[in-house]
Amino acid sequence: xxxxxxxxxxxxxxxxxxxxxxxxxxxxxxxxxxxxxxxxxxxxxxxxxxxxxxxxxxxxxxxxxxxxxxxxxxxxxxxxxxxxxxxxxxxxxxxxxxxxxxxxxxxxxxxxxxxxxxxxxxxxxxxxxxxxxxxxxxxxxxxxxxxxxxxxxxxxxxxxxxxxxxxxxxxxxxxxxxxxxxxxxxxxxxxxxxxxxxxxxxxxxxxxxxxxxxxxxxxxxxxxxxxxxxxxxxxxxxxxxxxxxxxxxxxxxxxxx
Numbered sequence: 048x049x050x051x052x053x054x055x056x057x058x059x060x061x062x063x064x065x066x067x068x069x070x071x072x073x074x075x076x077x078x079x080x081x082x083x084x085x086x087x088x089x090x091x092x093x094x095x096x097x098x099x100x101x102x103x104x105x106x107x108x109x110x111x112x113x114x115x116x117x118x119x120x121x122x123x124x125x126x127x128x129x130x131x132x133x134x135x136x137x138x139x140x141x142x143x144x145x146x147x148x149x150x151x152x153x154x155x156x157x158x159x160x161x162x163x164x165x166x167x168x169x170x171x172x173x174x175x176x177x178x179x180x181x182x183x184x185x186x187x188x189x190x191x192x193x194x195x196x197x198x199x200x201x202x203x204x205x206x207x208x209x210x211x212x213x214x215x216x217x218x219x220x221x222x223x224x225x226x227x228x229x230x231x232x233x234x235x236x237x238x239x240x241x242x243x244x245x246x247x248x249x250x251x252x253x254x255x256x257x258x259x260x261x262x263x264x265x266x267x268x269x270x271x272x273x274x275x276x277x278x279x280x281x282x283x284x285x286x287x288x289x290x291x292x293x294x295x296x297x298x299x300x301x302x303x304x
Contacts, residue, residue: 050088053294054270054297055244056121056271057241058125058244060093061090063096074113079112081093092111099142103130103135104142110235118162118163120244124292125294130142157292162289167283171208179288182213182215184209185249187219187220188220217243217247221258226260227250227267229243230269240270244273244290271292274290275291276291
Protein backbone atom coordinates (compact mmCIF):
# COMPACT_ATOMS: atom_id res chain seq x y z
CA UNK A 48 0.00 0.00 0.00
CA UNK A 49 1.29 3.42 -0.97
CA UNK A 50 1.05 6.11 1.67
CA UNK A 51 2.24 9.64 2.31
CA UNK A 52 3.01 11.38 5.60
CA UNK A 53 1.93 15.02 6.00
CA UNK A 54 2.07 17.45 8.89
CA UNK A 55 0.31 20.69 9.74
CA UNK A 56 2.09 22.57 12.55
CA UNK A 57 3.33 19.27 13.93
CA UNK A 58 -0.05 17.52 13.82
CA UNK A 59 0.91 14.56 11.60
CA UNK A 60 -1.17 12.21 9.48
CA UNK A 61 -0.92 9.20 7.20
CA UNK A 62 -2.59 10.09 3.87
CA UNK A 63 -3.82 7.37 1.52
CA UNK A 64 -5.27 7.78 -1.97
CA UNK A 65 -8.27 5.46 -1.66
CA UNK A 66 -10.19 6.52 -4.74
CA UNK A 67 -10.43 2.82 -5.70
CA UNK A 68 -12.00 1.99 -2.30
CA UNK A 69 -9.61 -0.82 -1.38
CA UNK A 70 -8.59 0.24 2.13
CA UNK A 71 -10.13 -2.00 4.84
CA UNK A 72 -11.96 0.82 6.65
CA UNK A 73 -13.47 -1.46 9.32
CA UNK A 74 -10.09 -2.83 10.44
CA UNK A 75 -9.59 -0.62 13.50
CA UNK A 76 -6.54 -2.54 14.72
CA UNK A 77 -4.79 -2.01 11.36
CA UNK A 78 -5.32 1.76 11.53
CA UNK A 79 -4.03 1.81 15.12
CA UNK A 80 -0.97 -0.22 14.11
CA UNK A 81 -0.16 2.09 11.18
CA UNK A 82 -0.42 5.13 13.49
CA UNK A 83 1.73 3.54 16.21
CA UNK A 84 5.01 5.44 16.65
CA UNK A 85 7.02 2.33 17.59
CA UNK A 86 5.52 -0.42 15.44
CA UNK A 87 4.04 1.49 12.52
CA UNK A 88 4.49 4.61 10.42
CA UNK A 89 3.55 6.87 13.31
CA UNK A 90 0.87 9.58 13.21
CA UNK A 91 -1.85 11.40 15.12
CA UNK A 92 -4.37 9.98 12.65
CA UNK A 93 -4.98 8.35 9.27
CA UNK A 94 -6.92 10.00 6.46
CA UNK A 95 -8.39 8.46 3.33
CA UNK A 96 -8.96 10.49 0.17
CA UNK A 97 -11.96 8.95 -1.58
CA UNK A 98 -13.96 9.82 -4.69
CA UNK A 99 -17.32 11.56 -4.46
CA UNK A 100 -19.64 12.33 -7.37
CA UNK A 101 -20.59 15.81 -6.09
CA UNK A 102 -17.22 16.99 -4.69
CA UNK A 103 -13.55 17.05 -5.64
CA UNK A 104 -13.01 14.35 -3.00
CA UNK A 105 -14.24 12.93 0.29
CA UNK A 106 -12.19 13.00 3.51
CA UNK A 107 -12.48 10.03 5.87
CA UNK A 108 -10.59 10.53 9.13
CA UNK A 109 -9.49 7.97 11.72
CA UNK A 110 -8.02 8.73 15.13
CA UNK A 111 -4.73 7.14 16.16
CA UNK A 112 -6.70 4.56 18.18
CA UNK A 113 -8.25 3.32 14.94
CA UNK A 114 -11.78 4.65 15.44
CA UNK A 115 -13.34 6.90 12.84
CA UNK A 116 -13.19 10.42 14.22
CA UNK A 117 -14.99 13.72 14.04
CA UNK A 118 -13.66 16.62 11.95
CA UNK A 119 -9.94 17.33 12.15
CA UNK A 120 -8.90 20.85 11.10
CA UNK A 121 -5.18 20.27 10.59
CA UNK A 122 -6.01 16.96 8.94
CA UNK A 123 -8.36 18.83 6.64
CA UNK A 124 -5.58 21.21 5.66
CA UNK A 125 -3.23 18.26 5.08
CA UNK A 126 -5.64 16.37 2.84
CA UNK A 127 -6.15 19.57 0.84
CA UNK A 128 -2.39 19.76 0.31
CA UNK A 129 -2.35 16.02 -0.56
CA UNK A 130 -5.14 16.46 -3.12
CA UNK A 131 -3.30 19.46 -4.56
CA UNK A 132 -0.10 17.40 -4.84
CA UNK A 133 -2.09 14.66 -6.62
CA UNK A 134 -3.29 17.23 -9.18
CA UNK A 135 -6.96 16.96 -8.20
CA UNK A 136 -7.32 20.77 -8.18
CA UNK A 137 -5.18 23.87 -8.79
CA UNK A 138 -6.00 26.57 -6.22
CA UNK A 139 -9.56 26.15 -4.88
CA UNK A 140 -11.34 22.99 -3.83
CA UNK A 141 -14.62 21.79 -2.39
CA UNK A 142 -14.73 18.53 -0.47
CA UNK A 143 -16.92 16.52 1.88
CA UNK A 144 -15.96 15.56 5.44
CA UNK A 145 -17.85 13.96 8.31
CA UNK A 146 -19.27 17.34 9.38
CA UNK A 147 -20.32 18.38 5.89
CA UNK A 148 -18.98 20.51 3.04
CA UNK A 149 -15.69 22.41 3.24
CA UNK A 150 -14.04 24.92 0.93
CA UNK A 151 -10.29 25.41 0.83
CA UNK A 152 -7.58 27.30 -1.00
CA UNK A 153 -3.88 26.62 -1.47
CA UNK A 154 -1.79 29.79 -1.47
CA UNK A 155 1.93 29.02 -1.54
CA UNK A 156 2.92 27.33 1.72
CA UNK A 157 -0.43 28.08 3.34
CA UNK A 158 -3.75 26.28 3.19
CA UNK A 159 -6.95 28.20 4.03
CA UNK A 160 -9.67 25.82 5.19
CA UNK A 161 -13.24 26.96 5.73
CA UNK A 162 -14.61 25.37 8.89
CA UNK A 163 -18.22 24.58 9.75
CA UNK A 164 -20.36 27.36 11.21
CA UNK A 165 -20.54 27.35 15.01
CA UNK A 166 -24.01 28.03 16.48
CA UNK A 167 -22.75 29.11 19.88
CA UNK A 168 -20.99 28.02 23.07
CA UNK A 169 -21.78 27.03 26.63
CA UNK A 170 -20.00 28.78 29.49
CA UNK A 171 -19.38 26.75 32.64
CA UNK A 172 -17.42 27.53 35.79
CA UNK A 173 -13.77 27.57 34.74
CA UNK A 174 -14.21 26.62 31.10
CA UNK A 175 -16.26 26.99 27.92
CA UNK A 176 -17.61 24.17 25.74
CA UNK A 177 -18.34 24.38 22.00
CA UNK A 178 -18.29 22.24 18.87
CA UNK A 179 -16.15 23.32 15.90
CA UNK A 180 -16.61 20.06 13.98
CA UNK A 181 -15.30 18.26 17.07
CA UNK A 182 -16.24 18.85 20.73
CA UNK A 183 -13.86 21.14 22.62
CA UNK A 184 -13.36 22.56 26.08
CA UNK A 185 -11.44 25.85 26.23
CA UNK A 186 -9.85 26.86 29.52
CA UNK A 187 -7.85 30.09 29.94
CA UNK A 188 -4.92 30.20 32.34
CA UNK A 189 -1.48 31.71 32.94
CA UNK A 190 1.86 29.88 32.93
CA UNK A 191 0.82 27.49 30.19
CA UNK A 192 4.37 26.49 29.23
CA UNK A 193 4.82 24.69 32.57
CA UNK A 194 1.26 23.36 32.87
CA UNK A 195 0.56 19.61 33.20
CA UNK A 196 -1.55 19.38 30.06
CA UNK A 197 -1.63 15.57 29.90
CA UNK A 198 -2.94 14.82 33.39
CA UNK A 199 -5.24 17.83 33.65
CA UNK A 200 -6.47 17.29 30.10
CA UNK A 201 -7.16 13.60 30.68
CA UNK A 202 -9.36 14.39 33.67
CA UNK A 203 -11.50 16.86 31.75
CA UNK A 204 -11.58 14.67 28.63
CA UNK A 205 -13.16 11.85 30.67
CA UNK A 206 -15.41 14.01 32.86
CA UNK A 207 -18.95 12.65 33.19
CA UNK A 208 -20.30 15.94 31.80
CA UNK A 209 -19.02 14.88 28.37
CA UNK A 210 -19.97 11.20 28.49
CA UNK A 211 -20.05 8.99 26.58
CA UNK A 212 -17.88 10.39 23.78
CA UNK A 213 -15.66 12.67 25.83
CA UNK A 214 -14.15 15.92 24.65
CA UNK A 215 -10.91 17.52 23.49
CA UNK A 216 -9.38 20.00 25.92
CA UNK A 217 -7.58 23.23 25.02
CA UNK A 218 -5.54 25.09 27.61
CA UNK A 219 -5.16 28.65 26.40
CA UNK A 220 -3.08 31.67 27.38
CA UNK A 221 -3.29 35.20 26.01
CA UNK A 222 -0.07 36.47 24.43
CA UNK A 223 0.72 39.84 22.84
CA UNK A 224 -2.17 42.07 21.85
CA UNK A 225 -4.28 39.79 19.67
CA UNK A 226 -2.67 36.39 20.07
CA UNK A 227 -3.02 33.09 21.92
CA UNK A 228 -0.81 30.19 22.98
CA UNK A 229 -2.79 26.94 22.87
CA UNK A 230 -1.92 23.42 24.06
CA UNK A 231 -4.39 20.61 23.38
CA UNK A 232 -5.16 17.20 24.85
CA UNK A 233 -6.85 15.21 22.09
CA UNK A 234 -9.27 12.36 22.57
CA UNK A 235 -8.52 9.41 20.29
CA UNK A 236 -4.82 10.20 20.53
CA UNK A 237 -5.18 10.28 24.35
CA UNK A 238 -2.21 12.58 24.69
CA UNK A 239 -1.12 16.13 24.01
CA UNK A 240 -0.57 16.82 20.32
CA UNK A 241 1.69 19.45 18.79
CA UNK A 242 -1.33 21.26 17.39
CA UNK A 243 -5.09 20.83 16.92
CA UNK A 244 -6.93 22.73 14.18
CA UNK A 245 -10.48 22.45 15.52
CA UNK A 246 -9.03 23.17 18.97
CA UNK A 247 -7.34 26.45 18.07
CA UNK A 248 -10.50 27.42 16.20
CA UNK A 249 -12.48 26.87 19.38
CA UNK A 250 -9.94 28.84 21.42
CA UNK A 251 -10.10 31.77 18.99
CA UNK A 252 -13.90 32.00 19.12
CA UNK A 253 -13.94 31.90 22.92
CA UNK A 254 -11.16 34.54 23.01
CA UNK A 255 -13.31 36.81 20.87
CA UNK A 256 -16.33 36.42 23.12
CA UNK A 257 -14.61 36.52 26.49
CA UNK A 258 -11.53 38.67 25.89
CA UNK A 259 -12.53 40.85 22.91
CA UNK A 260 -9.77 39.61 20.60
CA UNK A 261 -10.55 40.41 16.96
CA UNK A 262 -10.43 38.40 13.72
CA UNK A 263 -7.99 37.19 12.54
CA UNK A 264 -6.42 35.84 15.73
CA UNK A 265 -2.80 34.63 15.67
CA UNK A 266 -2.23 31.37 17.53
CA UNK A 267 1.00 29.71 18.60
CA UNK A 268 1.06 25.96 19.17
CA UNK A 269 3.97 23.71 20.08
CA UNK A 270 4.24 22.77 16.40
CA UNK A 271 3.98 26.21 14.81
CA UNK A 272 1.77 29.18 14.06
CA UNK A 273 -1.81 29.34 12.80
CA UNK A 274 -4.44 32.01 12.22
CA UNK A 275 -8.19 31.84 12.68
CA UNK A 276 -10.50 34.28 10.88
CA UNK A 277 -14.25 34.45 11.49
CA UNK A 278 -17.42 36.54 11.30
CA UNK A 279 -19.34 36.89 14.58
CA UNK A 280 -23.12 37.17 14.25
CA UNK A 281 -25.61 39.09 16.43
CA UNK A 282 -27.18 35.86 17.71
CA UNK A 283 -23.85 34.62 19.14
CA UNK A 284 -23.06 32.26 16.28
CA UNK A 285 -20.01 32.38 14.00
CA UNK A 286 -19.80 32.05 10.22
CA UNK A 287 -17.06 32.29 7.59
CA UNK A 288 -14.56 30.60 9.90
CA UNK A 289 -11.16 29.93 8.32
CA UNK A 290 -8.23 27.95 9.72
CA UNK A 291 -5.07 29.23 8.03
CA UNK A 292 -1.53 27.84 8.15
CA UNK A 293 1.09 25.57 6.58
CA UNK A 294 0.61 21.93 5.57
CA UNK A 295 3.57 19.97 4.24
CA UNK A 296 4.47 16.57 2.86
CA UNK A 297 7.09 14.87 5.04
CA UNK A 298 7.74 11.63 3.14
CA UNK A 299 6.05 8.83 1.25
CA UNK A 300 6.51 5.09 1.12
CA UNK A 301 5.11 1.63 0.58
CA UNK A 302 3.98 -0.63 3.42
CA UNK A 303 2.91 -4.27 3.26
CA UNK A 304 -0.37 -4.97 5.04
